Amino acid sequence: MQTFTMVLEEIWTSLFMWFFYALIPCLLTDEVTILPAPQNLSVLSTNMKHLLMWSPVIVPGETVYYSVEYQGEYESLYASHIWIPSSWCSLTEGPECDVTDDITATVPYNLRVRATLGSQTSAWSILKHPFNRNSTILTPPGMEITKDGFHLVIELEDLGPQFEFLVAYWRREPGAEEHVKMVRSGGIPVHLETMEPGAAYCVKAQTFVKAIGRYSTFSQTECVEVQGEAIPLVLALFAFVGFMLILVVVPLFIWKMGRLLQYSCCPVVVLPDTLKITNSPQKLISCRREEVDACATAVVSPEELLRAWIS
Amino acid sequence: MKLPCVSLGLLGTILMLCSVDNHGLRRCLISTDMHHIEESFQEIKRAIQAKDTFPNVTILSTLETLQIIKPLDVCCVTKNLLAFYVDRVFKDHQEPNPKILRKISSIANSFLYMQKTLRQCQEQRQCHCRQEATNVTRVIHDNYDQLEVRSAAVKSLGELDIFLAWIAKNHEVTSSA
Numbered sequence: 035m036q037t038f039t040m041v042l043e044e045i046w047t048s049l050f051m052w053f054f055y056a057l058i059p060c061l062l063t064d065e066v067t068i069l070p071a072p073q074n075l076s077v078l079s080t081n082m083k084h085l086l087m088w089s090p091v092i093v094p095g096e097t098v099y100y101s102v103e104y105q106g107e108y109e110s111l112y113a114s115h116i117w118i119p120s121s122w123c124s125l126t127e128g129p130e131c132d133v134t135d136d137i138t139a140t141v142p143y144n145l146r147v148r149a150t151l152g153s154q155t156s157a158w159s160i161l162k163h164p165f166n167r168n169s170t171i172l173t174p175p176g177m178e179i180t181k182d183g184f185h186l187v188i189e190l191e192d193l194g195p196q197f198e199f200l201v202a203y204w205r206r207e208p209g210a211e212e213h214v215k216m217v218r219s220g221g222i223p224v225h226l227e228t229m230e231p232g233a234a235y236c237v238k239a240q241t242f243v244k245a246i247g248r249y250s251t252f253s254q255t256e257c258v259e260v261q262g263e264a265i266p267l268v269l270a271l272f273a274f275v276g277f278m279l280i281l282v283v284v285p286l287f288i289w290k291m292g293r294l295l296q297y298s299c300c301p302v303v304v305l306p307d308t309l310k311i312t313n314s315p316q317k318l319i320s321c322r323r324e325e326v327d328a329c330a331t332a333v334v335s336p337e338e339l340l341r342a343w344i345s
Numbered sequence: 346m347k348l349p350c351v352s353l354g355l356l357g358t359i360l361m362l363c364s365v366d367n368h369g370l371r372r373c374l375i376s377t378d379m380h381h382i383e384e385s386f387q388e389i390k391r392a393i394q395a396k397d398t399f400p401n402v403t404i405l406s407t408l409e410t411l412q413i414i415k416p417l418d419v420c421c422v423t424k425n426l427l428a429f430y431v432d433r434v435f436k437d438h439q440e441p442n443p444k445i446l447r448k449i450s451s452i453a454n455s456f457l458y459m460q461k462t463l464r465q466c467q468e469q470r471q472c473h474c475r476q477e478a479t480n481v482t483r484v485i486h487d488n489y490d491q492l493e494v495r496s497a498a499v500k501s502l503g504e505l506d507i508f509l510a511w512i513a514k515n516h517e518v519t520s521s522a
Contacts (some may be wrong), residue, residue, distance in 0.1 A: 106450055106451075106453070106454035106457075107454060108431070108435065108450065108453040108454045108456075108457050109450065109453075109454075112431075112432075112435070112436050113436065116446075116450075118443070118446060118447055118450055121447070136447075138381065138385070138451040138454070138455070139454035139455040139457070139458050140458045141457050141461075196378070245377075245378040
């Protein structure tokens with residue numbers, strides 16, 4: 035009888051244990067953790083644009099959504115239970131999130147992501163090392179150098195309000211002084227220098243982010259040259275004076291030549307005054323060859339004169 | 346006759362060194378993006394100040410009415426007031442609205458950065474707390490303690506523009522915009 039009871043007890047215990055072990059997986063399984071948490075969280079930050087990225091959670095035939103939350107150093111020190119939903123990524127599709135508008139101070143930020151599918155949500159996956167925006171990669175700025183007549187003009191890439199630019203420019207000749215100009219924002223043409231003709235000028239630029247106190251490396255140097263004038267200024271002055279002279283001399287010459295031609299081709303015959311016969315009596319000088327005495331002067335009329343000629 | 350000249354010379358040198366030292370300290374926060382902090386506050390100012398239940402009382406009055414903070418005391422007062430906000434005000438305020446919480450978080454974290462910058466600056470130069478500076482901050486703490494914690498926190502948050510303007514003026518921080 036005792037043996038039978040013992041066997042029954044054993045069977046009952048085994049059954050109970052078997053049932054319990056069978057139930058364990060069901061008890062432990064929580065709907066919340068069916069969905070795997072996103073892995074491989076990382077932040078790619080370039081020119082103060084911060085992108086949180088992770089490996090996507092693949093569920094065949096389904097679209098998984100993601101939620102991102104952040105916590106600044108203040109929260110992690112004074113209120114560690116507070117996580118703030120990201121401005122743009124509450125239920126986002128892509129396995130990345132632009133957290134630029136969330137990371138607004140130069141302190142370490144904790145970031146976490148979880149996946150959502152219907153009513154299922156995964157566990158939070160936290161970024162391994164807190165992200166500080168002072169680790170952003172700063173690239174040299176794009177710049178466009180133009181010549182506006184003799185003016186050296188630069189237009190820099192617009193990188194947003196947090197960026198200022200340091201522009202260095204110099205005349206390409208030995209011993210030339212390097213000038214530096216601070217440009218507050220990109221996207222607008224800025225006048226650097228009025229260039230001298232025939233000289234070459236070189237420019238390079240770098241960015242400065244005040245919020246993190248860092249500079250980028252300098253961009254590639256770009257040089258421009260201004261064509262020299264064909265005739266130097268002095269020669270131009272001479273040319274002007276010569277031109278004015280020509281304007282005066284040539285007409286005079288032409289006029290003179292005209293007069294000469296007139297004289298040579300069609301001269302105007304004019305009787306000298308002494309041979310002119312007028313109606314008024316004239317004094318005539320009549321001379322006799324024989325007489326050495328002073329010639330007598332006689333007043334003759336024109337008729338008498340004619341008779342004298344005929345005889 | 347030589348003694349007065351020598352002592353005057355010494356006094357002049359000391360004064361010059363003090364002013365140089367203070368000028369350096371005043372420029373400690375020069376790299377802070379004050380414009381962003383001011384902007385964040387402007388967006389929530391009306392909502393915060395609307396929650397203020399004691400409009401006739403001020404906590405930061407000593408900054409506004411007494412423009413008494415001498416250059417020598419600027420470093421100490423800045424340090425103390427940043428600690429006041431970070432250690433007391435932000436902690437005591439529980440913000441349910443996520444949009445406002447986001448802006449308060451931005452300001453709080455920026456203040457944390459300013460504290461670090463100020464500390465680095467102090468390592469190179471002295472930041473003594475004279476009696477006057479200590480008195481000013483004690484008055485502010487006393488004003489805060491006289492009110493119920495949540496009201497005091499809301500009121501102090503609402504007076505952030507006074508503190509920000511004071512920092513900008515005393516630390517020669519120019520807005521980047």
